[in-house]
Amino acid sequence: MNYPLAITTIVTASLCLGACAPTSGLRVSDQKDLGQVKNVIFLLSDGTANEAWPLARWVKGKRLASDDILSGAIRTYGADSIITDSAPGSTSYATGQKGTDKGISVYPWKVNIAGVDFDPVRQYVPLATLLEGARLSGRATGIVATSNLQHATPADFSAHTHDRSHYADIGEQQVYQNIDVMLGGGLQYLLPKGVGAGVRTDHENLVDVIKAKGYTYVTERDQMLAATGPKLVGLFANDDMAYDIDRAAFAPGEPSLAEMTAKAITTLNSSDKGRGQGFFLFVEGSKVDWAAHANDPAGVVSDLLAYDDAVKAALDFAKADGHTLVVSVADHTTGGLSIGSRDDPKYATTDDDDVVMPLRKASLTGEGLGKLIDKDRSAAHILSVVASRWGITDLSASEVASIQTPPQGVSLQNALAIVLSRRAKLGWTTHGHTGGDPYLFSFGPGHISGLWENVAIGKHIAHQLGFAFEDINPRLFVNAAQALQAEGFATVIDKSDPGNPVLVVSKGANQAQLPVSKNLLRVNGRSIELEGLVVLAEKTSQVFVPRQAIELIKTELK
Numbered sequence: 001m002n003y004p005l006a007i008t009t010i011v012t013a014s015l016c017l018g019a020c021a022p023t024s025g026l027r028v029s030d031q032k033d034l035g036q037v038k039n040v041i042f043l044l045s046d047g048t049a050n051e052a053w054p055l056a057r058w059v060k061g062k063r064l065a066s067d068d069i070l071s072g073a074i075r076t077y078g079a080d081s082i083i084t085d086s087a088p089g090s091t092s093y094a095t096g097q098k099g100t101d102k103g104i105s106v107y108p109w110k111v112n113i114a115g116v117d118f119d120p121v122r123q124y125v126p127l128a129t130l131l132e133g134a135r136l137s138g139r140a141t142g143i144v145a146t147s148n149l150q151h152a153t154p155a156d157f158s159a160h161t162h163d164r165s166h167y168a169d170i171g172e173q174q175v176y177q178n179i180d181v182m183l184g185g186g187l188q189y190l191l192p193k194g195v196g197a198g199v200r201t202d203h204e205n206l207v208d209v210i211k212a213k214g215y216t217y218v219t220e221r222d223q224m225l226a227a228t229g230p231k232l233v234g235l236f237a238n239d240d241m242a243y244d245i246d247r248a249a250f251a252p253g254e255p256s257l258a259e260m261t262a263k264a265i266t267t268l269n270s271s272d273k274g275r276g277q278g279f280f281l282f283v284e285g286s287k288v289d290w291a292a293h294a295n296d297p298a299g300v301v302s303d304l305l306a307y308d309d310a311v312k313a314a315l316d317f318a319k320a321d322g323h324t325l326v327v328s329v330a331d332h333t334t335g336g337l338s339i340g341s342r343d344d345p346k347y348a349t350t351d352d353d354d355v356v357m358p359l360r361k362a363s364l365t366g367e368g369l370g371k372l373i374d375k376d377r378s379a380a381h382i383l384s385v386v387a388s389r390w391g392i393t394d395l396s397a398s399e400v401a402s403i404q405t406p407p408q409g410v411s412l413q414n415a416l417a418i419v420l421s422r423r424a425k426l427g428w429t430t431h432g433h434t435g436g437d438p439y440l441f442s443f444g445p446g447h448i449s450g451l452w453e454n455v456a457i458g459k460h461i462a463h464q465l466g467f468a469f470e471d472i473n474p475r476l477f478v479n480a481a482q483a484l485q486a487e488g489f490a491t492v493i494d495k496s497d498p499g500n501p502v503l504v505v506s507k508g509a510n511q512a513q514l515p516v517s518k519n520l521l522r523v524n525g526r527s528i529e530l531e532g533l534v535v536l537a538e539k540t541s542q543v544f545v546p547r548q549a550i551e552l553i554k555t556e557l558k
Helices: 005-015 028-033 052-060 065-069 086-095 130-136 152-156 167-175 206-212 221-226 244-250 257-270 272-276 287-293 297-321 352-361 366-373 379-390 397-404 412-423 454-465 469-476 480-485 547-556
Strands: 039-045 070-075 140-148 181-185 216-218 232-235 279-285 324-329 439-443 450-453 490-494 502-507 510-515 520-523 526-529 535-537 542-545
Touching (some): 039 086, 039 297, 039 454, 065 070, 065 324, 070 454, 086 454, 140 287, 167 206, 206 216, 221 232, 221 257, 244 297, 257 272, 257 279, 257 297, 279 297, 287 297, 297 324, 297 352, 297 366, 297 412, 297 439, 366 379, 379 397, 379 412, 450 454, 454 469, 480 542, 510 547, 520 547, 542 547
Parallel strands (some): 039 324, 140 181, 181 232, 216 232
Antiparallel strands (some): 070 439, 324 439, 490 502, 510 520, 520 526
16 A cells, blocks of 8 residues: 555554664654754653553643653563663663663663664674764764763763763763763762772762863752852662652752753853854653662652653753753663552542542652661551551551561562552552553654654654764774774773773874773873773673774874
């Protein structure tokens, strides 16, 4: 059958796999918007089940900001599983390439899913990201998250490693990426042991590096709001930031996600780069996923509403600006949340108040409530705290006992969450990720609709920013040994200081050094800043450097 053009475009989007063209999925009526994008704000609510959105809407009692830009859905499977992890899930968005479980913006090394691109020669090779491409285009760049900034999803846009748990390496790469704005948690991963809560074992103090690079550095909400200048780093927690609903009680000095988003937008847009070329900003509502893992509805709803406030901040700017593409996604779904539970014999006649009122009464997450209960698990204290903070006054003896001594494998947060979920008539199928197709939200020039592959979204945004991954990958990540040895240079990875490996390049008596996880070339007594990172693929013992570094070495070590 010969379909009209508009229909064939949408059909192609629905069937699109990893090899789709950058603009696949775009409705014909939207094609006129191509080429008008100056700024991109890419937002991601981690682990958000589709049913979390109507739940949040019911609790809020009115439409969400995101409702007005709901435009489709996303296929989120990874290279090795249809149920993806945050690391490969966001690798797909950031690089336009499906990833393997736990990998941070590196080429997959294990592929189980039919149709996924795979070249065994490229295993573990770092992949250029949207943020790196935006930076190369002259744009200002930023990342915002409520987790530690080194966590999987923000890391995918700003670092490269085969293991998402390598927070020290990820943090170092982020500091040397020349990202203009970084706001979130994770201070301890930038400090050496013995300095504050530092955990680094390489003796590097990356906060000192940040300050030396000319950033305004802040650790409190009021400092962030007052900060001026084009470069801003805010680290508001040693690890993850508090759930939004818990901030007043446990972290009053932390900003909200919406406040961080608005500040990042203002800072980026008012910089010389932002005014000239535009900006790319990545924003993650990180802990929707964490709450869903704990089956904690208070955490899911409050952090999703906080995320929606961040979306509103982005939309307010985009509507006034007219040249900003806003895309909002989830990397995967988590928890198997359902409004209605098989344990409720009357679920078919559920009143909205049955669901809404228990959640509106909750003034803390299960994690926050657990902090108040943990040191005193007497029945009297549990009854008092649950009544005052959750409005639940009918705890049974068995529920009190489950809170006092949760069953093996059940955390205190989850034991409490079970109590709230039961009263709100909510169901959960798992504490893990699920394989559903989360919602897609989009607004502005180049906006998208329909059913999209996660990798196609990454390629489309790259196209809107004016580059293609296939062009910037060989610019940023050249196999140093192969390229330099072909030119008569010797290379060796110096690991005499295990925490600070260095690629040493020599020809005769002349030598150059490329410290791993930095953007530096040290040669002839000088330190030259490169346009990209030096990345060690540990699994293959290969070092990848910007093509610029190869050319400089050839010139400097004649």
